[in-house]
Each structure stands twice: as structure tokens, then as C-alpha cells.
Amino acid sequence: MAVTTTSFEILDPTDERAPDSRVALERPESLDGLRVGLLDISKTRGDVFLDRLEELLSERGIAVRRYAKPTFTKPMPPDLRREITTHCDVVIEALAD
Amino acid sequence: MSVQTEGVTVALPADGLVAVVKQDCPTCRLVEPVLAALPQVAVFSQDDPAFPADVADRRDDTALDASLALDIDTVPTLIRFAGGVEVERTVGWLQTAWAALTGIEGLGADLPDYRPGCGSRTHDPDVAEELLVRTRGGTLTSRRLEIAALEDEHEAMYDRGYSDGLPVVAPTPARVLRMLDGTSRAPSDVVAVIPPNLVEATVEKVAINAVMAGCKPEYLPVVLAAVEAACTNEFNAHGLLATTWGAGPAIVVNGPVAAEIGMNAKGNALGQGNRANSTIGRALQLVIRNVGGGRPGEVDRAALGHPGKIGFCFAEDEEGSPWEPLAETYGVAPGRSAVTVFAAEGPRGVTDQISRTPESLARSFALGLRAVGHPKLVIGFDATLVVCPEHARVFAQAGWDRARLMAELDALLLLDRREIERGAGGIEEGVPVSDSDRPLPKFRPGGLQIVHAGGGAGMFSAAIGGWAGGPGGSQPVTREVDPWR
Numbered sequence: 308m309a310v311t312t313t314s315f316e317i318l319d320p321t322d323e324r325a326p327d328s329r330v331a332l333e334r335p336e337s338l339d340g341l342r343v344g345l346l347d348i349s350k351t352r353g354d355v356f357l358d359r360l361e362e363l364l365s366e367r368g369i370a371v372r373r374y375a376k377p378t379f380t381k382p383m384p385p386d387l388r389r390e391i392t393t394h395c396d397v398v399i400e401a402l403a404d
Numbered sequence: 405m406s407v408q409t410e411g412v413t414v415a416l417p418a419d420g421l422v423a424v425v426k427q428d429c430p431t432c433r434l435v436e437p438v439l440a441a442l443p444q445v446a447v448f449s450q451d452d453p454a455f456p457a458d459v460a461d462r463r464d465d466t467a468l469d470a471s472l473a474l475d476i477d478t479v480p481t482l483i484r485f486a487g488g489v490e491v492e493r494t495v496g497w498l499q500t501a502w503a504a505l506t507g508i509e510g511l512g513a514d515l516p517d518y519r520p521g522c523g524s525r526t527h528d529p530d531v532a533e534e535l536l537v538r539t540r541g542g543t544l545t546s547r548r549l550e551i552a553a554l555e556d557e558h559e560a561m562y563d564r565g566y567s568d569g570l571p572v573v574a575p576t577p578a579r580v581l582r583m584l585d586g587t588s589r590a591p592s593d594v595v596a597v598i599p600p601n602l603v604e605a606t607v608e609k610v611a612i613n614a615v616m617a618g619c620k621p622e623y624l625p626v627v628l629a630a631v632e633a634a635c636t637n638e639f640n641a642h643g644l645l646a647t648t649w650g651a652g653p654a655i656v657v658n659g660p661v662a663a664e665i666g667m668n669a670k671g672n673a674l675g676q677g678n679r680a681n682s683t684i685g686r687a688l689q690l691v692i693r694n695v696g697g698g699r700p701g702e703v704d705r706a707a708l709g710h711p712g713k714i715g716f717c718f719a720e721d722e723e724g725s726p727w728e729p730l731a732e733t734y735g736v737a738p739g740r741s742a743v744t745v746f747a748a749e750g751p752r753g754v755t756d757q758i759s760r761t762p763e764s765l766a767r768s769f770a771l772g773l774r775a776v777g778h779p780k781l782v783i784g785f786d787a788t789l790v791v792c793p794e795h796a797r798v799f800a801q802a803g804w805d806r807a808r809l810m811a812e813l814d815a816l817l818l819l820d821r822r823e824i825e826r827g828a829g830g831i832e833e834g835v836p837v838s839d840s841d842r843p844l845p846k847f848r849p850g851g852l853q854i855v856h857a858g859g860g861a862g863m864f865s866a867a868i869g870g871w872a873g874g875p876g877g878s879q880p881v882t883r884e885v886d887p888w889r
Contacts, residue, residue: 313553314550318544318576320609320613
């Protein structure tokens, strides 16, 4: 069962107080003091969009870190995901299309 | 007339004959002309809906609902109903039985007199799991979580915070149902209230965590007894979890259950490599983690902890012991299975390869035990002494029973205040300075327990430090296993 092509069920081993699906974090009120990442998923012209965002954020005194997925066709490599979660509080992702 | 299984209703004739067959069975193929010749019979086919070809009332039972409803073990099975009630059934082919059941003399007389049937498809391994969940899944009440197709199941367990750091077995409904076969207790029975969140753990929740820990179903009663014992006020699992001291719960198993489930009480008893030893203690810790919410860095405040907090469980070697089983010293009747939970650090070896007299060996033990917590601190910490066979032999030959050894150790562990006062030996730690000359006992009364375990070679026993003993801390607690079978 290590590699499955269909989903399967497990029984919750906990006291079931936590919700069974994850909820998105609240949007921050402002970006002041937060570490901002700009993620290019490597679709065409995503870089144009993110370059402009970086300009606008820099004008507001907000430094950004730039990241790019190797290809938009595959999930993000775990190392990159870990790097982003370690270094950023918020991420703006350019889906480009 | 209809019979219901798990929400599926199977229509059956109130009066008349019902047969259950499968094409794969030679005996079913043999009786095909007999079934075709019967004036009225409803034939359920477990595999091929087109079989038997010449029967008019042929019914598709590839989903096996009718077979389950009729509790079919063997095919062919021929059943006669009258007034909506089953009045007679025969399995396999026995000419006289079929003739009697149908009332048709000479039925199938051209066939051999007797052929045994085949196993019902409901017993095929490839459908067993799905049928188990279909027939008994409704007894489970835990929330069902979906592991998505592209998730790695092991990573999913980690991501959800269910693991102690090692991989866990995914608790699928089928695995949990098989685990529950290890006990006669209902899944909904409450085992204990689990600290720190004081949540009622049902047999089902314990079984889920036992699956994750890697237990086999026959270990479940031992796990249940351990959970019951650990969640008593006397054992105080909450305090043991929350303390900055590094001890955790350990389990020693006594009685016939230890051998029945293949536990190790001999060489490397406290170590790795035995499934029951390794997974029973782990199951207890997973229950505290997942049901009770006791996690390191949260309520578990241990400064260091120790590797045995993954799980620490072993059996006492009763067979080779000169003494009565530990559980008996706590009042369990001889021959009964029981668990004793106690607060435990990691074991520290006590070497003595020279002593051949009990007096000398007891002095070595006392020195080893004196270091528990700190050699200059007394009464605060309990301890467990695990005596290995080569050491136990010295006491056996001298006729020392467990009480005698305990009494000698108590005497040897009466410590001179002057040696253990704060500042003595150039060490600031120690007991407060006092005018009293009365020596101080290393352990509180009942604060030391002695267990026999280990391999036949090696004069190496072990001292296992505990935690704050007595009513304000944690006391060993013994519970019988049989009530959980």
C-alpha cells in the first residue's frame, strides 16, 4: 500500500478536537515587518508580473525574496517548500495565465 | 421476505429453495444439471452471473450480499425456506441429503453419491478485507480521514502529527477491525481518561493507536491493561509527562500472556528486536500523545527525555526466577496475567563479575542504585532493579527471597547524613544540613522494586531510575490483563 493510485481512509487516532482539514491562515492586515516571498511557478511572463510587484513593494520599503519552481508541471520540490516556509511569512505566487 | 446486511437488503423467497454456488467450484459445476432440473430454486452465483446457465431463477451475487446474509461458508449450499424461515440446509453434494431436503426421490442419482463443496467466496483472501469493513465497519465511530491518492501514507501520518518520530502503520478501518478481534470488549467501551487533556479513550481509539504502533491483535489486551494502569491517579501519567525530569512510562508484563504473545524476558529483554516488547510500550505512548494530547514541547516538558520514551515494555523472566512474579508482590493471584506500569529512565548497567556471595552482590547493587537521581539525594526518586539470571543465581543458592534482598538493600541504602549533606565532598548538591545524626534511606518505603529478566550469560543487572515517588509523584500500578481479553 506504500504507493497508491486511489485515496483511502484511515481512522482518526486523536480526540478529534482539531478540524479534520487544514484551514488557510488569515490574511495579514499589512506587510509591515513581514518577510515576503515572490514565487514564480515558471510559467511564461510570471517573471514580468513578479518584477513589477518587487518594484512596488521596494517602493514601500518591503524587501522580498525571489523563488522559482523548476517547472509548473510538477509539484514544488520539498526542499524549496521548506526553504520558503523557513524564510517567509507570506508568499505571493504568480500563476501567470 | 428479505434479509438485511449493512444497509443492503437481499430479497429471498419466503417458501422454497435457495442455492448458493460459484462457477469456480467443481462440485457446483457437478450439480449444475440437478439445479437445472429442480422445478423451483433461486440460485445465487458468487462469481459468474451466467452460471449455472440452465437455471431460470439465476441471481447475481458477485457483491456477496446474499452470501453474507445467509452466512455461507461452503458452496454449494442448498437451503429450504418455509414461511419466511430457514428450516433446513445442506452443504456440498450428498445425494441423500439433497433428495431429503427437496423431497425428490432419486434426485441426481446419476451423480456420485458424495462430493465435498468448496470454500465460499466470502472467505477468499482477496475480498476478506473489503467484506470485513462492509460487514463490521459500522461498529467503528472514529472520524474517517482521507489520505489522498497522491499523498504518501507515511508522510501523511507525519504531517498530521500522529507519529512519535518513527513511521506508524496507517490505521485503516480493516486493520483496526482486525486489531479489535484481539478483545471481546466493545469498541465503544471506555478504557480510561487520558491525560493531559483528560479525554475518554475508547477501546476503538486504543486499537487505532495500537495499529499505528505496530501491535498484533493478541497484544491488544495487554495494551488496554497498560492504558488503564497508566491513567490512574496513583500512576499520575500527567505529572510524569509534564515534569522536566526525563522519565516516561515503562511496562513489565507478568503471567502466561507474556509467552502467549511471544514477549522477550531473556537476552536483550530491555532492548530492541521483539515485536511485542517494542510495540506495546509504544502503543501506550501513542495513546497519551494522540488521544491525551501529550506532546514533547507542549505538556511534555522533559529537559532530556530518553530513548525508551518511544516505548518501554518487557516481560519478567518468571521461568528462571528464584522469586515470585512481580505482579504477585502487588497482590495479583499466581498464574494470572498482569501489567505493572512504573516511571522509568533508561536502564543503567550494574556490573559485578566477581561477587559470589549475596552479601557482596547486594552491596554492589546498593552502590549502583545510590546513583539514581544523584548519589547525595534521597527519597525523592523511585527505582527498579532488574536482576539478571547470573546474579539471581547467587541469591537463589543462598536462599535469599525477594523480601530478604529488599531488606538488605534497604539497610545498605541507609546513608550517613554527613556524607550527603550539601557541601559534603565538595559538591553543593545534597540534603539540607541538619543537626540530626539519623541516617537517611535512599528510597521511600515501596520506592524500590525488583524484577528478574535477562539472558543466561553476563553478570550485568540494571538500575532503572524512576521519578518522584509516592502519592505526590508516581507509584507503580498493576492491573490484570484478563478483563481486557
